[in-house]
Amino acid sequence: MSTCRQIAARMVGPGKGVLAADESIATMSSRLVGAGVEPTAEHRRQYRELLASTPGLVDGVSGIIFADETLHQHFSDGRPFAEAVLALGILPGIKVDTGAKPFTGRPGETITEGLDGLAERLDGYAELGAAFAKWRAVITIADRLPTRAAIRVNAHALARYAAACQQAGIVPIVEPEVLMTGDHSRHRCAEVTAEVHGVLLTELAELAVDLAGIVLKPNMVIEGVDHAERSTPEQVAESTVDVLRALPTDLAGVAFLSGGQAPERATANLAAMQHLPTPWPLTFSFGRALVDPALAAWAGDPARVGAGQAALAERVAANAAAVRRRSELQPA
16 A cells, blocks of 8 residues: 555645546547547547647646556557656556446436456556556436435445555546536535535445545536536635545545636636645646647647647646645645
């Protein structure tokens, strides 16, 4: 477990976050099409290499989460992705769940799958150089949702995944995402997020998962996208940290997902949280809030790789600056 603790601490180190570039083939292909790029395996590879090879990325990124396809691909110079990013001082990670599937008998809810054969797959990913993994559970807020059953089964799957990762010497990113979809209030999001975290902590404890060797990747506590009132960064920060204060002090750290927020809003909310004391670091593990500007700037044009990398570097620098300020704001 000591290795997992060391890696987890590095992942949430001062001024750094984790880049999520782990979209499935279908999702990444759809985003390429939206940017006017043919959705081929080679274009997906080129895009991920563009991200990973961005000059100075290591200054604000401790690790990159890849999809299975990417971890089996190579940089244009022939080096495997894991080897190439390690050489840049960045930890390679891997998404290991196989997606959220309909929860039988519970309309509107899902269960994340991928536990079958997970131990063997983790061993294989470790051989490829993966230092950490990610599993995402999805919780929906709606009328009479979420059900306790959906929360419990997803929390149990997250705990089984986390235990398997630590057994393989891989740090688990544990991602219980309460979706922004809907018209719910920030207060309702806080209630659901707190319930999800409570059940998750119980399941992790049951399986003896070492919290100092995991990184929690939760949603921020924020109103639904269709809610009439928009929360300020200070309100989001206060509500989020209030919920997180129930977490044990030995947790390695918290790396928030952006959850579909606009890049600037996610950064502003993250920055506001740095003013509030917590026993563990609060950093970022953003996907779209970091990479969407890069994809738009690149648009599949080899002559615009530099523009795509500059767009990514700008967003990473903004978020890294936000979390770097924590050392200045918190008392010694």
